Amino acid sequence: MSVTLRVNGKSxxxxxxxxxxxxxxxxxxxxxxxxxxxxxxxxCGACTVIINGAATRSCILPASxxxxxxxxxxxxxxxxxxxxxxxxxxxEQVPQCGFCQNGQIMTAKALxxxxxxxxxxxxxDGMKGVLCRCMTYYRVQAAIKRAAKGGVA
Amino acid sequence: MTPANGIPQHVExxxxxxxxxxxAGMLVVSFAGFSGRPANSQPAAGPYPxxxxxQLDSWIVIHDDGSATFYVGKTDCGQGTGTSFRQLMADELDxxxxxxxxxxGSTDITVDQGGSGGSTAMERDSWPMRRAAAEARRVLLHMxxxxxxxxxxxxxxxxxxxxxxxxxxxxxxxxxxxxGRKFNVTLTGNNIYTVTGQAPVKPVQELKNxxxxxxxxxxxxxxxxxxxxxxxxRLPGMVHARNVKPPFAGAKLLNIDESSVRSLPGxxxxxxxxxxxxxxxxxxxxxxxxxxxxxxNWEKPATAPFPSSENLFQYMREVKPTSRSKPILxxxxxxxxxxxxxxxxxxxxxPFQGHTxxxxxxxxxxxxxxxxxxxxxxxxxxxxxxxxxxxxxxPREKVRVVWMEGPQGYxxxxxxxxxxxxxxxxxxxxxxxxVQWMRDEETAWDTKAPAFAVxxxxxxxxxxxxxxxxxxxxxxxxxxxxxxxxxxxLIAQLMGIRRAKPxxxxxxxxxxxxxxxxxxxxxxxxxxxxxxxxxxxTGNLRDxxxxxxxxxxxxFIDELAAAANADPFEFRMKMLTASKAxxxxxxRARSIxxxxxxxxxxxxxxxxxxxxxxxxxxxxxxxxxxxxxxxxVVAEIAEVEVNVRTGKVWVKRLVAAHxxxxxxxxxSLRRTVECAMLHSLSRALHEEVQFDAERVTSVDxxxxxxxxxxxxxxxxxxxxxxGDPNPSRPDLPPYGAGEAACKxxxxxxxxxxxxxxxxxLRRVPFRANRVLxxxxxxxx
Numbered sequence: 001m002s003v004t005l006r007v008n009g010k011s012x013x014x015x016x017x018x019x020x021x022x023x024x025x026x027x028x029x030x031x032x033x034x035x036x037x038x039x040x041x042x043x044c045g046a047c048t049v050i051i052n053g054a055a056t057r058s059c060i061l062p063a064s065x066x067x068x069x070x071x072x073x074x075x076x077x078x079x080x081x082x083x084x085x086x087x088x089x090x091x092e093q094v095p096q097c098g099f100c101q102n103g104q105i106m107t108a109k110a111l112x113x114x115x116x117x118x119x120x121x122x123x124x125d126g127m128k129g130v131l132c133r134c135m136t137y138y139r140v141q142a143a144i145k146r147a148a149k150g151g152v153a
Numbered sequence: 154m155t156p157a158n159g160i161p162q163h164v165e166x167x168x169x170x171x172x173x174x175x176x177a178g179m180l181v182v183s184f185a186g187f188s189g190r191p192a193n194s195q196p197a198a199g200p201y202p203x204x205x206x207x208q209l210d211s212w213i214v215i216h217d218d219g220s221a222t223f224y225v226g227k228t229d230c231g232q233g234t235g236t237s238f239r240q241l242m243a244d245e246l247d248x249x250x251x252x253x254x255x256x257x258g259s260t261d262i263t264v265d266q267g268g269s270g271g272s273t274a275m276e277r278d279s280w281p282m283r284r285a286a287a288e289a290r291r292v293l294l295h296m297x298x299x300x301x302x303x304x305x306x307x308x309x310x311x312x313x314x315x316x317x318x319x320x321x322x323x324x325x326x327x328x329x330x331x332x333g334r335k336f337n338v339t340l341t342g343n344n345i346y347t348v349t350g351q352a353p354v355k356p357v358q359e360l361k362n363x364x365x366x367x368x369x370x371x372x373x374x375x376x377x378x379x380x381x382x383x384x385x386x387r388l389p390g391m392v393h394a395r396n397v398k399p400p401f402a403g404a405k406l407l408n409i410d411e412s413s414v415r416s417l418p419g420x421x422x423x424x425x426x427x428x429x430x431x432x433x434x435x436x437x438x439x440x441x442x443x444x445x446x447x448x449x450n451w452e453k454p455a456t457a458p459f460p461s462s463e464n465l466f467q468y469m470r471e472v473k474p475t476s477r478s479k480p481i482l483x484x485x486x487x488x489x490x491x492x493x494x495x496x497x498x499x500x501x502x503x504p505f506q507g508h509t510x511x512x513x514x515x516x517x518x519x520x521x522x523x524x525x526x527x528x529x530x531x532x533x534x535x536x537x538x539x540x541x542x543x544x545x546x547x548p549r550e551k552v553r554v555v556w557m558e559g560p561q562g563y564x565x566x567x568x569x570x571x572x573x574x575x576x577x578x579x580x581x582x583x584x585x586x587x588v589q590w591m592r593d594e595e596t597a598w599d600t601k602a603p604a605f606a607v608x609x610x611x612x613x614x615x616x617x618x619x620x621x622x623x624x625x626x627x628x629x630x631x632x633x634x635x636x637x638x639x640x641x642x643l644i645a646q647l648m649g650i651r652r653a654k655p656x657x658x659x660x661x662x663x664x665x666x667x668x669x670x671x672x673x674x675x676x677x678x679x680x681x682x683x684x685x686x687x688x689x690x691t692g693n694l695r696d697x698x699x700x701x702x703x704x705x706x707x708x709f710i711d712e713l714a715a716a717a718n719a720d721p722f723e724f725r726m727k728m729l730t731a732s733k734a735x736x737x738x739x740x741r742a743r744s745i746x747x748x749x750x751x752x753x754x755x756x757x758x759x760x761x762x763x764x765x766x767x768x769x770x771x772x773x774x775x776x777x778x779x780x781x782x783x784x785x786v787v788a789e790i791a792e793v794e795v796n797v798r799t800g801k802v803w804v805k806r807l808v809a810a811h812x813x814x815x816x817x818x819x820x821s822l823r824r825t826v827e828c829a830m831l832h833s834l835s836r837a838l839h840e841e842v843q844f845d846a847e848r849v850t851s852v853d854x855x856x857x858x859x860x861x862x863x864x865x866x867x868x869x870x871x872x873x874x875x876g877d878p879n880p881s882r883p884d885l886p887p888y889g890a891g892e893a894a895c896k897x898x899x900x901x902x903x904x905x906x907x908x909x910x911x912x913x914l915r916r917v918p919f920r921a922n923r924v925l926x927x928x929x930x931x932x933x
Contacts, residue, residue, distance in 0.1 A: 017438070024438045033385045034378035037366060038512050040594040042440075043854040046512065058265050058686065073378035082377060087377045093368060094233030098375030099511050099560040105376065127862040131854060133511040134231055134561045135831030137865040138825065 001065050007032070018064035022098030025063045026072060034102045036071025037133075045103030045130035055110035072103045074111065085109055088147035096098045096134030103130045104140045108147070116147055156557030165519035173584040178911055199524035201261035201553040206345045209292070209338040210219045211264050212285035213246070220252040220330035223286075226345070227278055228258035228532045232564035232891055233369045233512075233821035234274040236741070240362040241279050244287035247255045247310040248327070250362045255370075260538045266345055268533035268556070270693070274891030276783070278889065283553055285340065288350025292338055295908060340703070357815060357884045360673040366820030379804035383557035384589070386517045386528040391585040392421060393437040394578050397430040397596055399647075401847045403454035406430065408450040417443050423772040424578050428686060429647035431578060433586065441591070451823055455845040458683030459588055465629075466502045466916075469606040474677035475631045476657045484671035489621035493612030496924035497716050501705035503605040503899075505629070505842040508565035508694055509857055514662060515559070518575035519585040525552045525576050529548025530559020532566040533636065540637035542574045544645060547654060552576075563832075564693030569635050570643045581869050593852035598643070599840055600692025603630035603658065605704035612671075617717030619728060621671040624706060628698060630658030631680035635693040646686045655684060658691065661698035661708030664780040665897065666741045667673045667728035688849045690840070696892035700833055700899050704917060707778035707900035711762065712913060720759040721777050721904060722752050738784040738885065743812045745876070748809035750874045751788035762904070763911040772796045778897035784885075785893040789830065793905040800925030804834055804902060807866050809894060810876040814885035823871045826894045833898030835860035839918050 004013045005022075007030060016095045021040075025051070026032045038046030040059045048061040052068035076083040082090075085108055095101045104127070111118060111126040118126065123144050132140070156393045175748040203226075204211050223242050229235040235255045243250045258268055264279045284329075288312065297315035298305040301323055309316050315330070317323040342348035357363070374380035399406070406428045414432060416418055419439035424431045432447055434440040460468040490496055516529040525547060534554040559566065575588040584790040590598075605628050612621035630653035634641040640652040660676035681689055714724035725748060735741040751757075755775070764774060772795045779788040792806040811826050839858045844852045851857035899917055907913050912927045 012434060016436075020436075020438045024436070027385075028387075028437055032378070033381060036384060036512065037589065038384070039854060041592055041853055042166060043592075044511065070632060074200075086376045090368065090372055090816065092858075093372060095372055095375045097558070097561045098372070098380070099382070099558075101375055102378070119189070124863045124865070128827070129861075131830075131859055131861065133509065133859065135828045135835065135860060136824075137831065137862050138827060138869055141862065141865060 001064065005063065005066060005070060006068070007070045008072060011062045016063060020063050022049070022058040022061045022063045026058060032072050032074055036099065036102060038100070043099070045107060045122055048103040048130070050110050051111060055107045068116070072104060076105070081122060083109070083123055084150070085112070085143070086099040090141050090144040092143040092146060094136050094139040094143050096136055099121055100130065100132045104132065108140070108144045112144070112148060148153065156853040156894035157627040166811070172350050173331070195371040197261065199553070200550040201474070202510060202550045202840065204262065204264045204920045206264040206281070206348050207340045207342075208624060209285060209336040209340055209350065212282065213289045213336070215327050215331045216263055218433045219326045220254070221246060221248055223255045224256055224263045224280065226264040226268070226535065228276055228534060228556050228562070229371065230269055230490070230532055231751065232825045233818060234269070235371060236367060236369045237275060237817040237821060238279060238282055239370070239562070240365070240367065241360070242282050242286040244360040244362050245283045246290050248313045250367055252313060254599070258534045259554065260535055261553040261615060264345060265535040268531070268867040269562060270533060272563070272782070272891045272893070273410055275887035276889040277346065277414035281345060283354045284349040287352040287354050288338065288340065289336065291350065291352035292336055293327055293330055297325050298400035300325050300330060314484060320772045347819050351509040353425070363815070363817050364491045364819065364833070366818050368497060369821065373884060380558060383517070383530040383559045384512065384515050386587070387555065388517070388519055388585040389852070391587055392433055392435055392582070394424070394431045394433045394575070394586050395440040396574065396588070396590065396594060397444050397447055397449060398598060399428055399451055401451065401453050402458035402687050402849070403601055404428070404451040405454070406599065407450040407452050413448040413764055414443045414446050414527060417446060417889050422582060423447065425582055426590055429644050431574065431588070433578060433582060445708070453847070454683070456682060458797035459681040459689055459844065459846065461845045462504060462843045465504065465604060466606045469679050470606065470628050470706065472679050472811065474627065475680045475871045478676040479659070481662065481672070481674040483669070486621045486623055486671040486673045488673035490610065490612050490623070493620060495613040495617050495716060497712060498608070498610045499709055499712060499915055501605070501607040501609065501700040503704055503709060504917070505601040505604045506694065506840045507601050507842050507851065507857060508563060508594060508599045509596050509859065510560045510599065511566050512560040512570045513528060513590035513592060514571035514599070515587070515589040516569075516571040516575040517585060517587040518572070520579040520583055521585070524613045525580065527554045527576055528557055529568050529569070529572045529574045529601045530557055530566055531556055531572055531637065536567065537572045537637045540639050541573055543639035544642065545576055545580055563695040564635065564697065565599055568634055568642065568692045572637060573642045574644050580658055596686045596852050596857050597849040600634060600694070602688050602694035602701070603628045603633070603691040605698070605705065606658070609705060609709040611709065611713045611719050613713065616717055619657060619669055619713055623673045623676045624663060626660040626662035626702060626705070627677045627679050628658060628692060628701070629681060630660065630678050630691045631654055633691045634683045637699070642811045643690070651685060659698065661702040663702050664782055665706070666701065666744055666781070668692070668732035669728060689844070695705055695829070696895050697719070699748055699780065699896040700836060700894065703778065703780045703896040704903065705898035707780065707897060708903045708915065711900070711904040711907065712778065715762050715907070718761050721762055722748065722757055723759060725777070725779060740786060742782060743781065744786045747786045747788040747810040747812050747874050750793045750872045751777065751790050751808050753809045754810065754872050757790070762908040766911065771796050772909040773906045774907070774909025776901045776908055778904060779901035780893070780896035782889065782893035784897060785811070786892060787811045787893045788893070789897040791898070791901040791905045793902060793909055795906055795909045795924065797910070797928055798925070800921035800923060800928065801908060802902070802919050802921070803864065804866050806868045807834070808870045808872070810872040810874050811890070811894060813888040813890040813893065815874055815887040816873055816888055819873055822886065825891050826871045827869050829891055830898050831860060831865070834864070834902065837899040837917055837919060839920065841918050849883065
C-alpha cells in the first residue's frame with residue numbers, strides 16, 4: 001500500500017506493506033541513520049523517533065498507523081546549528097560506542113520539551129526505558145542536566 | 154589494486170587527488186566518509202593484498218597543506234583509542250593534533266595490527282605507530298636539511314614547520330617538503346609489534362599532546378546522525394537475510410517445508426546446509442517475516458545438552474574436569490591449614506553472563522568482481538578476513554573486511570558470526586546480502602563469559618594474619634570460541650564442521666600481590682555435555698575470567714578480614730606491605746598507592762565489617778576490592794543502599810583509583826573507567842543467562858535484564874593514580890585500560906552489602922529476590 005509520511009519537515013510517499021514497522025521505512029526507504037534496530041520489541045529505545053512531541057519506538061509501530069510529524073535525530077539541528085542537547089552531548093563527551101545515543105537524545109528531547117527543568121528523579125524515571133550497554137548513563141544524565149541549565153560550555 | 158611495492162592504493166589515491174582537493178579547499182573534510190575512508194574514493198575492485206607494514210607510506214600520508222593522515226590497524230570500540238593514537242603520533246611527528254586524522258581497521262587500507270582486544274591499544278599497539286611517526290619526522294628533517302642547506306642538528310621542528318635555529322626566517326613546511334612524494338622508506342623489524350625506523354621515540358617529557366584531553370573526533374557524527382555505521386551499509390541490489398536457529402540446543406534438522414514461505418512477498422531463497430538455515434528476501438521486514446513463517450522440523454537430541462541454570466553449579470562441582478592446570482604452590486599450605494587456629498571455607502558461584510550487545514550481530518557482504526567485501530563492525534576485522542576467506546575457501550587477497558562502527562565490542566565482535574554468514578549467503582546467491590540477528594537470537598546465542606564455581610579456604614593465625622589461602626576455581630569454558638575461525642564460527646558448527654581438538658579454555662587466578670606465606674591456587678576447566686552447536690558457547694567478554702575470579706577471591710578476602718575482626722582496607726594493606734619484593738613495573742608499590750588513593754578519595758572510615766545494623770528499611774554500607782590486570786592496578790569502593798523490605802540494592806557512590814602507567818588522554822580514560830565499572834555493576838546486580846535443560850530462556854531485555862538509568866550512582870569518582878612514592882622509578886609506559894576496571898566491582902558491591910547487612914552473598918547477580926531471600930534466611 002501507499003504510505004505517506006512527514007519526516008523532518010518533508011513529505012515522503014512509499015509503497016510498502018501496511019504492517020511494515022516504521023523503522024524499516026525510515027532506514028531502508030528514506031535512508032535515515034539516526035533510528036536503529038536494537039531489539040524490535042520496544043524494549044531498548046535504539047529506534048526512537050519523536051512523533052507529535054512524544055518519544056516513540058519506531059520498531060513496533062506500523063508505518064501505516066503513523067499520524068503526524070516525525071522527527072528523527074537528523075532533524076534536530078536547525079539551520080546547521082546543533083540542538084542544545086546535541087551540544088551538551090559533545091561537551092560531556094557522552095558516547096562510548098554511541099549506538100544507543102539516538103534513543104538517549106531523542107528521549108531526552110521529548111522529556112525536556114515537556115518538562116524543561118526536570119529533577120534528578122524525573123530524569124532517571126523519564127530515561128529508564130532507554131538502555132545503554134556501554135553504560136554511559138552517568139554521562140547521559142549529566143548532559144541532560146547541562147542542557148536543562150542552558151549551558152553548553 | 155595495491156602496487157607490487159606494497160604501498161596501498163589509498164596512498165596513490167591521496168597523492169593523485171591532492172591538487173584537486175587543494176583547489177576545492179577540502180583536504181581534511183574529504184576524510185569524513187565512513188570509517189574515515191576517503192569519501193570520494195571509489196571502492197577498489199580487488200584483489201586486496203596485505204598492506205605492507207614495512208612501508209612507512211602504509212602508516213602515514215602527509216598532504217600538501219601539511220596535514221597528516223594516520224592509517225592504523227586497530228578498531229575503536231568507543232573508548233576513544235583513535236583520538237589517543239592521533240595524540241601520540243602527532244607528538245612523535247611534531248604536528249598539531251588538529252592537523253591529523255586517523256583511519257582504522259579496514260583490512261585493505263590499514264596494516265594488520267589485529268584490530269582491538271585485550272586492552273592492548275596503548276600498551277602494545279601504539280608503539281609501532283609512534284616509531285613510524287618518529288621515523289617520518291626524521292626523514293622530513295633530513296629532507297629539510299637538504300632543502301635549507303643546513304645540517305639537521307641546526308634545525309628545529311614545531312607544528313610541521315622546520316626552522317633554522319639561529320635564523321627563523323629560513324623555514325620549510327612538511328607539506329612543501331613531501332610535495333606529492335611518497336616517503337619510500339622501508340622499516341625494519343621481524344613483525345608488526347617490533348617494526349621500526351631509525352629514529353627513536355621521544356622521551357615522555359617531550360610529548361605535548363599526551364596528557365591532554367582533546368575531545369574525541371568520532372563523537373559529533375554519532376550525535377548528529379551523520380555517521381554511517383556498519384548497519385547502514387547498503388549497495389544497489391542488496392537483499393536481506395535472517396537466520397532460523399534450532400529451537401532446542403543440539404537439535405538436528407529433519408526437513409524444511411519451503412512452501413510455507415514461497416508465496417510470501419519478496420521471498421528469494423532458503424539457504425541451508427546441515428543445521429544452518431537462513432531465509433533471503435528483497436526487503437528487511439520480509440526476511441524477518443519469512444524467517445518466522447518458515448516451517449522446519451527439528452529432532453531433539455537424545456540427551457540433555459546441559460543442566461538447567463538452577464542446577465549448573467552442582468553439575469560443575471561434580472563433573473570430571475576436562476583439564477586442570479598445575480597448581481601454583483607457595484610454602485606448605487597443607488600443614489599451615491592443619492596447624493592454624495582458625496580456618497574458614499566458602500563457595501562462590503558466577504553464572505554465565507552474556508555480551509547481549511545493544512545491537513545484534515550484523516554484517517553486509519558483497520560478492521562483486523569475484524571478490525568478497527564484508528562491511529562489518531568486527532573489532533578484529535583482520536581475523537574476520539582470514540576466517541571468511543578460509544571458511545569460503547577463497548584466497549585471502551580476494552577478501553577484505555571494511556571496518557565500520559558498531560555497538561560495543563568487548564569480545565563479542567571478535568567472534569561475531571554474522572560476517573561469515575553474510576559472506577556465505579552472498580557467495581551462494583551472487584548478490585550483496587545484509588544479515589542481522591534478531592534480539593532473541595543474539596541474547597540466547599551470543600558468546601558467553603564462562604560460569605565459575607570457586608572453592609576457597611583461608612587460615613588465620615592467632616593475631617588475625619592470613620597465613621594460608623587456597624583458591625580452587627572451576628570454569629565452564631571448554632571449547633572456548635573467542636574468534637572468527639573457520640572451524641569454530643557458529644555457521645561452521647551448524648554445518649557440521651568440527652575442529653579436531655576443541656580449545657581447552659581456562660580458569661583464572663586472582664590478580665593481587667598479597668604476601669600470604671602459604672598458598673595453593675588450582676584451576677580447572679569443565680565442559681557441559683553439549684560442546685558444539687550450543688548457545689552456551691564461551692567467548693571473550695571484557696577481561697574474560699577476571700570479574701569472576703576476582704569476585705570470588707576479593708569477597709573471600711573480605712570474609713577473612715571480618716573473621717579477623719579487621720578493617721577490610723587495613724587487612725589488605727597489611728598483606729601488601731608485608732613484603733618489600735616488587736616486580737619491574739612496581740606493581741606492589743602501585744597497588745598500595747591505588748588502595749590508599751581510593752580510601753582517601755572515598756573518606757574511608759576504618760572499622761571492621763559489618764557495621765552495627767542500622768534501623769529502618771534502608772541500610773547503608775561500603776565495600777572495597779582491588780585487582781591488577783597485567784600491569785594496570787585498580788582499587789574500587791562501592792557505597793550501597795540495601796532496602797531490606799524489597800531486597801533492592803542501589804549503589805549510591807563509586808570510587809576508583811586506577812593506575813595504568815602513562816595516561817595519554819585522561820578524559821577518555823576517566824570515561825572508560827567509569828563505564829567499565831558500571832558494566833561490571835550491571836553484572837553484579839542484574840545479569841545472568843538462564844536456561845532449562847533444552848534451551849536458553851534469556852531471550853530479551855526482560856529475561857536478561859541490564860543496568861538502567863535508575864540504577865546509576867549519584868556520584869562516581871575516578872582518580873588517576875599515575876605513579877608511586879618511589880622517586881627513583883623510571884617513567885612508566887602506558888598499560889592497558891578498560892578491562893582492568895571491570896575486575897573488582899562485583900566484589901566491592903558484595904562486600905558493601907555485607908557491611909550494610911551482615912549478609913554475605915556468594916553468588917551474583919544480587920537481584921532483589923535473591924537479596925531478600927538471603928535476608929530472610931539470616932533472620933530465621
